[in-house]
Amino acid sequence: MEQSIDYWRQVIDSAYWIVAAPFLVGAAIIVLNSLFTSTRFVKTLSMMGSVGAVLYGFVHSLLIFYALAKFPELGPMVKNIPWFQSESFTFSVGILVDNLAAMMLIVVTTVSLLVQVYTHGYMREDPGYSRFYCYLSLFTGSMLGLVVATNLFQMYMFWELVGVCSYFLIGFWFYKRSAAEACLKAFVVNRIGDFGFLVGILWFFAVTYNFWLGHPVLQFFDRGGYDLAGAIDKAYQAHVLDATTLGWISMLMFMGPMAKSAQFILHVWLPDAMEGPTPISALIHAATMVAAGVYLVARAYPIWLLPDGSPGGMGLTFVAWIGTITAFMAATIAMSQYDIKRVLAWSTVSQLGYMFAGLGAGAFTGGLFHLFNHAFFKAMLFLCSGAVIHGVAGEQDIRKMGGLWKTMPITGWCFLIGCMSISGFPGMSGFFSKDEIIGSAFAFDERMGAVLILTAGMTAFYMFRLFFMTFTGAYRGEGHPHESPLVMTAPLMVLAVPSIISGLLGTNPQQWNLSAIPFNGETGKAFANAFGSFVYFGKPHFEGINGVVMLSSIAFAAVGFAVAALIYQTGALTWNKSIAESKNPLVSALYNFSYNKWYFDDLYLFMANRVFLPAFNKIWNLVDMLIVDYIVNGASIVTAGMGEALRYVQNGRGQYYALVIFAWVAGLTVLVYFLR
């Protein structure tokens, strides 16, 4: 590590290989499997190539992190290549490597690497083994390309690539009707969100069109100020952009993250995406796809602020409330589900809501810190669920599990660590980031903070409900549960480590020495925490301890845990049976409301079948019968009539044609004579 600064500059400059390697490998796997029979050797080559590419990316990402941390003056690094140029603007593609990108590169490559190792054990008997590795490579490459994109258009392209790869992966077992429908649902819902995202980008571009002055447009960062923040500032100074317009633009653009990160009203695709193989569920829910929405908001943060760069506008408030509502809604649904993967899927939706609530409430660092921590423990939880499904012969219903702790101790321990972390158990990683978000939410709006604290309690309840029903008590299923092979449990054990300790990056020595912290109304020296000293927007700020909020959050989580333990572990409470079998209409309605996922699927089906399709049918008929038919039929009638009329003059006799020409010339001559 004694190399010169130029060496580290080169390390950062060559970051494009991290993106290129998975794409090249993905393409190579396609060629390999097209040319040769899918033998064991070809499969091994596919797997080794895919794992090798992401392993390289992981190591390179760590080196980039080291370079930026050791030599802060090296970042941000921007490299652009003009893609197309017009007289008025330049559209470029390139790579942007800064602290935020470095953090995300590590998250994406780490999770992808471990998921790909796990995949070998999980998918080895599947005929689509090579195809799966190909998709994994393309998916990882697309997400990495999104992370280092220099501008909004480039990010949009990789955004769509991530979407299409997820379509392939969710529908990997496309011969299953449910999988085919799930991938279609994911695709359609994401198209709706992406439409808003694209309209938002174009609107923003139209408003700031004159302020790029020949520089690459829509850049996230530029040393000369020709970036998003600079363009907004110039447009605001020139009175062509006001807070309301920017607010609408940001809300339109937020439709993209709402779909990609499964936020309220566009969340319906994510639980159904569980139809894909479990490794891809882990990858989608931890480091790719759903993380893309959070990353976009963080990367293009100036768009969500007010035009003068201050917070408090429509955009951030919208993000914060959508996140809060989503966190609460998903938690209420997760409490009554029985499919092990779907409970985890709803927990992802809820935790993504926390991240957006944090970003919207101004806790830029807190929101991203939760993304960082969540990636590790959620990937581990999903891989654990895959190991459980693997160990109980494909069963996913937790009512048919139980007692797996004895037969699957490694998976059980890792799952417990994940549950403690996501529930905000003090000292675990999720505790630190969730506390930052809830503290910020309280400062932003006390109602929001209260909802998030309540949600923290529900999170502990549904996660430990899942744990107790799966791992404790007596085994209620058939077959012979067994632990997974080491190649599947090793990634779990690796992910357990950051799930425990990564939260420590959210602390600093001052936080443990309360006398050193300037308290209410005082002004004094303080230090940002380790994570916040590296990843921040504008300037680092102190992430203090809000004792009341922290204790409230812990208390609610403890209650959630205790209730889950009393119902599902000791059996001292029988609320679950009472609620599920209640004759009370209100209780029954509430339970069904949760179990049926707030009836969103039914509502959307009703809207599609009874409103949109009939309406489109009417419009179609109107357009087709009154416009298209009349134009097409009219044109054919006119053509036929003209043909009928003119065919009499096409008789093939030269004298007749000469007569017609002579008559025309004579007629024109007479006309000219009279016009004179």
Added chain:
Amino acid sequence: MADAHDSHAHEHGDEGHGGHGGHGHGEEFVPTSSLHDLTLIMCCGIALAGLLWMMYFWGFSGEVKLAEVVEHGAGHGEEHLPQELGH
């Protein structure tokens, strides 16, 4: 553990992994033992070592300097106010 996995492999025939979609006659599977597993477990080792190093370097080595900020009333939540942000 690979043996245990293999012995149950045929049971996984429904919604789970492997075994569905119909294996072609004579389909060759990649073994979960021997060199394949060893290589992949080594990759896990590299990942673990890398993560541990990152955590140590980032949070505990002292090489990544904590940013010094002057705060008003830190300790009761106001430090989270978005007014801290700006570009």
